[in-house]
Every structure is written in structure tokens, then in C-alpha cells.
Amino acid sequence: MSDVTTTDLYEVTMALSYVREGMDRPATFSLFVRGLPPGRGFLVSAGLEPALDYLSGFRVTRADVRRFAAALDRDPEALEPLLGLAFEGEVRGVPEGRVVHAGEPLLEVTAPLPEAQLVETYLLSLVSHQTAVASKAARCVLAAGGHPVVDFSLRRTHGPQAGFQAARTAGLVGFAGTSNVAAATRLGLPASGTMAHSYVEAFPDEEAAFRAFARAHPGPVTFLVDTYDTERGVAVAARVLRDLHRGAGCGVRLDSGDLDALSRRTRELLDAAGLPEVRIVVSGGLDEYGVDALVRAGAPVDVYAVGTKVGTSADAPYLDSAYKLVEYDGRPVMKLSSAKVTAPGRKQVFRTPGGPDVLALRDEPRPDGAEPLLRTVMRGGRRLGPPDDLASAHARFVRDVTALPAAARRMRDPEPPVPQVSPRLAALTEGVRERLVEQAKAAGGSR
């Protein structure tokens, strides 16, 4: 499927009009999240690298023109002005893994207006989704308090591509592994997995299943012990592991029932069997709240496997993201209508240790000790450096999340920090608003 036609029709109708009108002066669009959903005290920037991949390859081919024409029920000739249009603009972005807040641009695209417009939908789809999942996954890492968390979400994500993106963003915030083989091998993440209930059921009994699994896998194995009766399953697993002289790196997985009580009982049984090194993996409908409850209760869990609720960011499956025109041909612009006022102008976010972020205009001087979040990552449609890697993104995440106020990091009713607006940006916003209100009055008067 062409990435170019994976777009809203209106991007095409607008771009065509812009080209016809000769409106190809530089436009800046700002991609940001208006407000955080309940249950989030911060966001984690994700999706910038895939976005740059997309922009690097963006070029309207003849086949794309034919599809545009078909969608508009017009002759392909009418769409010819878009042929060959490529993305040759500038991108400033917040590197992946950084903590961001409401209203702060995740990326700003500056390019001739038709190009900057045509890429809107795809960029929003990539960045909104990945930032949503990364922000949920980040909370799981915080809840686990140093215990490894692994991603088991692929089966319930919104299709296979969403599963890949979920595994990637989970890796970005420090998950210890993913069950997704494609994601693990492409991204260099540890692959993680055990066995299904169906595996146990396919054998005459649990012992036969566990022994067969160990025959196929000479390294560490993890047995799923809750297919029939969990305590009996643990006893069988312990017997097989002892018989085979395995233990180090091995584990048992609990996937149902009262995970707190069962993990304690399992720990007792394993210790009594002389297998203190065998780890307990838990799964089954967990998200940060489930992990937090087990960690706070002191459940003897070694590895937390989270899936569906994290991979779909189930309690907040979308972010209120926007891709707003903030400047055209040097003129700051904004929208006036109710409840969705956005600040005009190209922006920068300054972060100072211990203080609130400052949302400022791009060219404002950097306050003392402040760090700018937005970096220029693409110019003339080309990346300015090699692709970023997940390890670097993870290091940024750890640094940023550690510096957050505790109220932003807590599980229940977190309080998102609110960025300050610089006096210059506030003044510009007010000035543009006044100009637009006057203009709207004039337009109304001329009816």
C-alpha cells in the first residue's frame, strides 16, 4: 500500500488548491497533544524516527496521482500538478524517549505549504499512536520498580503493524523484552515467551508437556502452570526441572487467578523443592495498576508480562493530538473557534532542572541553564544524522522521568506539570487573536 495515498482526502484537495494558487511559501505545522487523558501525568515522545522514514520516502508517483483522481472522481490530468511532489522540508522534533507535556510540540514541520499539508494525516497517525502507547508503557516500568516488564501485546493490538509499533515503544521506555519475533529481531530487543495452555492440553498430561518442551529447548524454559490446577502445576514443573537439573534462568508462569496469593504459594513450593532460582512470571490482563498492586503487596514476582491493556493503551486509546498551522509565509496564524484555541508561531520548549517547562517562540534566547527540547533533525527532506537508536531513547527517558515531580509519576490521579508560556509567545497569541477578531467582524459586516 502506498504511504502517499494513506492520507485523508482533504490533504489532497487542499494541496491541489495550494499548488494551483501558487501558495507554496514555507508553512510551519506544529504537532502537539492538547491535553493529557486522565491517568497520565506525562507523555513520552515516540514515533519521530518512523516519521522521518516516512518523510524521507515521500514522493507522489503517477500511480498515486491516479488514485487521487479516482478518489476525487476526476481525470488524472487534473491531479497532475501534484506529480513528483516530494517532502523537501525541515523537521524539528523532540527526540524519542523524552518526557513531554500538553501543548508542547512533538514535532514542527516547515516546508512549502502543499508538502507540509500532504503529510499531515500519516504523521499524526504515527506519532499519536506511538506516543500514547509509550506513555502507558512508561507507567508500567515505573510501577514495576526495577522488576523486568515484557510486552505480550501483539495478539490484541490494532493489527500487526500496531503490534510492531507497540513493541518498539515498549523497548524505548525500557521493557526487558517482547514476545513479538519480528520486532525483537529487527530492533535488537530480547524476545520473550513461554507456552500456551493449548500446548499443555495437547499432551496427555502436564508432565508430558513440560518434558517435551524441555527436550525441544535445551536452554532456559518457562512452564505455564495454571492450565488445570496451579499448585499441582507448580509441583509438576518443579519435579521436571529437578529431574532435568535445570533451574537457572528457568521459570513458571501464572496467567490466571489471584496472582498475589498464587505467586506466594508458588514461591513456597519452588523454594521447598530446592529451586529458589526459578523465577515467577505473571501475566493476564495486567497494566500499570495491576503491576503496582502486586509490587506494593510484596508479591514474589520476578517478571511482569503486560499485553492487551498496554499495547492498546486501553484506558486512553488515543491522544488529543493536533497538527496545526502556526505560521505561513512568515505570518503567525491560529484558529479562534471555541475551546480549541492554539498558540501561533514557530516554537521551542525550554526545560530547566527543577522548574516548569517554558513554551516559547523558536527564536527566543535560551533561559539560563535551560535545555531546548526541539532539535532540527531533517533539512531539505534529508535526515541530519543517522537514525536514532532505542538505547539512546531509553537513556533519555530514564533521565527525564527521574527528574519529574513525584505527582506526575504516581499511579493514581497523577498531576501533569503545566508548561509556562513565555511572555513573548503570550503577547503574540493575544496580538494575533485581536487581529483575527477584527477581521471576522469586518467579514461579518460585509455580508
Add this chain to the structure above:
Amino acid sequence: MSDVTTTDLYEVTMALSYVREGMDRPATFSLFVRGLPPGRGFLVSAGLEPALDYLSGFRVTRADVRRFAAALDRDPEALEPLLGLAFEGEVRGVPEGRVVHAGEPLLEVTAPLPEAQLVETYLLSLVSHQTAVASKAARCVLAAGGHPVVDFSLRRTHGPQAGFQAARTAGLVGFAGTSNVAAATRLGLPASGTMAHSYVEAFPDEEAAFRAFARAHPGPVTFLVDTYDTERGVAVAARVLRDLHRGAGCGVRLDSGDLDALSRRTRELLDAAGLPEVRIVVSGGLDEYGVDALVRAGAPVDVYAVGTKVGTSADAPYLDSAYKLVEYDGRPVMKLSSAKVTAPGRKQVFRTPGGPDVLALRDEPRPDGAEPLLRTVMRGGRRLGPPDDLASAHARFVRDVTALPAAARRMRDPEPPVPQVSPRLAALTEGVRERLVEQAKAAGGSR
């Protein structure tokens, strides 16, 4: 990305063990949804056609084997037994567009155990997501009560692939169009779109924007009128349409504010301007509840555009789906552990007009007047007919949804119909349960 490696690692470890053990007898897995989320009175089967595409192309290549080995940190030789493994089994499925209920199989896969196992994750990811979105979209169609509904979800779906799938499932339940150009042109759906606020902002004023848009698009146009002040925007749109002698097929879009009040005022203004044929399109955070409220209030809305909340099935972003082994080598199997008991054996669902569905064993005689929901659609890894089309799926949906009890169709607190279990299936379930309980006791006793 290889579809074969887009799988959970445990599918690979289990399949390898099955091959090593010579456990390649036929296995049947049943894919179903355990229970409906709140706010759903029925599900709509979706994802079967993409699932058949996936299965048709499933074959483990040498590159896949290398990735499996890398994920398991083993030599590729150890994974050689999986090389060349293809899907050559049978699939019985509920055709897309049919209404289904909790516990009813959406599809049953029967194949040699390793094959049937390896395809689990991908099938779940396709079918769960698409059925979730189709079921949400179906409620929008019901709420709209005959008014056209269009899909604007691509920008906030879980990535571009999820957006394509969302547009497809929306088409399947009868949406009148989608903004997604790739989906519209590939699937033969009408493409739908207007203009963005940024378009209006890029011009000196609204009138200039609307006139430029009309110059680029000689056919019907829809103007977005709420960028600055909605009433003034409507007045400007009316003036431009009148000047250009346009009207039929044209519209104005309201994307913010009190859509009920604004649509009434807009209708008055358009009618007063002599433009009764100009349509009113509304958008902005709508789902079935928002549509229902406007329809019940009698708001003069012509087209409902729904996006984010429908494309992500935001109030129920996942389904409690399962892919359960129900028979291996002629032996019915099931899982005993708490709260997740599943019925064993290969199944059929019989639907009788006016009565509840009956969940039965596959080979049971069909009750008088009943229609079987599961059809054999693939045998020997090959489709038994040409791919189904969305129009047929839509016709099935209309027939099924019309026959549903009103309580299942209503917006607030719908009551999902509960399928009956046939006496033979109930007896088999009890028999297998007793056997497993005895077996578990015996295994426990032998510690």
C-alpha cells in the same frame, strides 16, 4: 516485514516442540470472544478475508528460520524443522458482516498442530481488532437512523495499517464513505473529505479560502465554516456558493461547538440564502452516542463524520478474544483453571429466526429452520471461492442487525443475546471436565 515472524515467540517454541515430538495430527482451534464489553449488544464478524489472505501466503522461509533462531538465541539448524512449513489446513468461518455473540466461534482452524499453532497470534490480531471496530461502527450506523455516516479516523488510528482496516470495517457495516484515499480506492468505497482549519488560515480570510477551493474543485465542495466564527463562516460560504451558482452536492462542515444549536442556525441561514440543497456535515469527537443525541434532538444534520472514537473503538479498544485448542487428534480438550473455562470440541452455531442462537457441536443435525453460521471457506490451505466483497458483507449485516432484538441494538446499556448451548455440547463439556479433574487429582497424588 515478514508476516511469518510477526508472531509471539511462544508459537515458535511450541511449534518446534510439536514437530520434534511428531505431534502433527489435526488440531482444531476456535477463535471466539469470551464476553462483550459494556456498551455492546452484539459483535459484527470482521477480519475473515484478511485472515484468509494471510493463511494463503503463510510459508516459513529460510529468512524466517534465521529470525526464529536469532530470537531464541540458537543456531539456525535447531529451527530447521520449521523450514517450509506452510498453512495447508481447513478454515471454517462466520462470513464478514454477520452479527455474532459471546462464545460463538468467529473462525475454526483445523490443521496439523504445528501449523495451526504458528498462525495464532496473527489471526487474533486481525480478527479481534477488526471485529471490535466493526462492532463500534455498526452502532454508529444504527444511531444515524438512515443518515450517511463517513469515516474520518485515519489520523488517530493505531498507525496507518489500523486506519486501513478501520475504513474497511466501516465500509462493511454501511458507512457512506471514508477519508482514507488508499482504503477508498482499493476497496471501491466513496472517498470523503472537505478542508482543514489550516486551509482557511492560510488565506487572508475565509472568502478567499472558499473561492480558491472552488477554483481547484469544479464539482461539489464542502466548506469548513467554524475556523473563526461559525455564523459568519456560514454567511461567507453561502455568499460564495450563490455567486458561483453552486449548491447541489455542496455542503458546509461544523467541527466544533454545540453541534445541535449550530446546525439549526446554519440550516436557517442556508435556507434564508436560498440554498436549501446545501448539506450540513458535522464532525468533532463524534461516536454513536453523539450521533444518537443529534438524531434524537432532530438536529438538521445531513452527514455524520465520525473518527477517532470509532476508529480506535475507544470505549472498548480490545475484545476478550481467544484462540483455544478444542480438539487434538480427535480428542476434545479444554482448560480448567478459574474463570476461563472453554467448551471443548469442534462447533457450529445455528441461528433460527426469532430464537436464540444455539452453540452446538459441528456434526449435530441442524435444527428445523436454522441456519449454520460457520461455513467452510478454506481447505488444504486454499480458498474455496473468490474473495468475498464488502457489498455482500454489508447485505449480511443489514439482514442480521434488523433481526436482532431491540434490546441488543439500543445505545444505552444494550443487552447482548446469550446463545443456548446444545445438550450434546453441554454433555461433552461436563464429560471432559470430569476426566480432567480426575486426571489432575491423579497427577497431584503422584507427587
